[in-house]
Amino acid sequence: MEQRVRSPPLLRPFFLKTPSSMQSPRRQRRHTLPASEFRNLTPQDAISVFEIEREAFVSVSGECPLTLEEVLSFLSQCPELSLGWFEEGQLVAFIIGSGWDKERLAQEAMTTHIPDTPTVHIHVLSVHRQCRQQGKGSILLWRYLQYLRCLPGLRRVLLVCEEFLVPFYRKAGFQERGPSAITVGALSFVEMECQLRGAAYARRNSGC
Numbered sequence: 001m002e003q004r005v006r007s008p009p010l011l012r013p014f015f016l017k018t019p020s021s022m023q024s025p026r027r028q029r030r031h032t033l034p035a036s037e038f039r040n041l042t043p044q045d046a047i048s049v050f051e052i053e054r055e056a057f058v059s060v061s062g063e064c065p066l067t068l069e070e071v072l073s074f075l076s077q078c079p080e081l082s083l084g085w086f087e088e089g090q091l092v093a094f095i096i097g098s099g100w101d102k103e104r105l106a107q108e109a110m111t112t113h114i115p116d117t118p119t120v121h122i123h124v125l126s127v128h129r130q131c132r133q134q135g136k137g138s139i140l141l142w143r144y145l146q147y148l149r150c151l152p153g154l155r156r157v158l159l160v161c162e163e164f165l166v167p168f169y170r171k172a173g174f175q176e177r178g179p180s181a182i183t184v185g186a187l188s189f190v191e192m193e194c195q196l197r198g199a200a201y202a203r204r205n206s207g208c
């Protein structure tokens with residue numbers, strides 16, 4: 001069992017602002033939704049999350065990493081371990097994580113949140129179909145890892161992915177830990193790990 005830590009506060013929304021010098025007068029007058037916003041998800045976001053997830057996974061493998069009930073459950077139990085990217089108020093990409101307390105991920109990690117542990121399990125990262133291959137998945141993952149580095153007590157992040165996504169996660173700073181004990185139907189996975197501490201440059205540049 002790993003050492004327990006206190007739950008962090010929720011992330012206040014932060015926006016990617018267009019400099020006022022670049023906004024048209026009409027745009028300045030209108031009270032529109034922010035062009036781009038990153039924030040923790042809430043149970044109210046569960047339907048939008050599940051729609052993106054269903055499109056991303058069901059058509060490909062027939063299985064979603066999380067059912068709608070599980071999405072709701074994690075967003076209720078540990079919203080501070082999620083991050084959504086909204087454009088004009090629409091969810092375009094998200095990450096859902098939870099706490100885990102063992103060295104490697106096990107099948108029960110798929111449906112479990114262990115509070116106050118130093119290990120975060122990323123259940124799912126997904127980008128809306130129309131927004132893929134534009135760098136959004138990488139940017140959201142980078143922001144999520146920087147955000148986690150600012151939370152007290154967190155030490156590492158684990159996830160499982162299919163072999164073809166190993167280079168994507170490697171580029172984000174994850175390392176392979178070998179075949180995962182987790183299987184979904186006929187699918188098998190590689191387990192990957194990212195250390196949150198010890199990267200001094202990351203902390204210096206994180207803006208915590």
Ligand SMILES: CC(=O)SCCNC(=O)CCNC(=O)[C@H](O)C(C)(C)COP(=O)(O)OP(=O)(O)OC[C@H]1O[C@@H](n2cnc3c(N)ncnc32)[C@H](O)[C@@H]1OP(=O)(O)O
Nearest residue numbers: 056123124125126127132133134135136137138159161168
């Ligand atoms: C823990 C997990 O959730 S594992 C499951 C991940 N999610 C999914 O598979 C759901 C469907 N897919 C998606 O939502 C997205 O395609 C993601 C999250 C995999 C990647 O996000 P994107 O925004 O499309 O990727 P992004 O544009 O940041 O690409 C970064 C790099 O990864 C590569 N990459 C992205 N998607 C894939 C893919 N499906 N297969 C192989 N390489 C990929 C890109 O080619 C790019 O490489 P480059 O830098 O050499 O050009």
